[in-house]
Amino acid sequence: MPHLQFETTVALEPATKRDFADAIADLYGERMETGTGHVAVTVRTLEAGGFSLGRLDADDDAVMLNADIRRGRTFDQQRAFVLAAFETASERFGIPTANMYAVVTEHDGDQFHEHDRVLSSWGDHEAEKGA
Secondary structure (H helix, E strand, C coil), X not given: CCEXXXXXXXXXXXXXXXXXXXXXXXXXXXXXXXXXXXXXXXXXXXXXXXXXXXXXXXXXXXXXXXEEEECCCCHHHHHHHHHHHHHHHHHHHCCCHHHEEEEEEEECHHHCECCCCECCCCCCCHHHHCC
């Protein structure tokens, strides 16, 4: 169950957050070759002064992505997802992709718990059937 956490300086309406989260879950499923029923996406708007990225001015809008994913995806899959997520955020929020930063952290599958199961690490078999 990946947890894709977005933090931004842009105030967003609840419907905008939901649409963005749905689009991100779909992107994740496509790029990572898995189903989307287990993808968690959170979108938080930070208060003024709650975000600092050294290369930006204090009043520049920005996006931060923390992606906690299961071990097993290639670097190319991870990079393709991050770039697609940046493009989606840029198109929807009007923030330049240069004002975005991502950290991808890989975890063994057994660190992801659902109410009825613990996941295994990702495998190629999911490309056809999903998680």
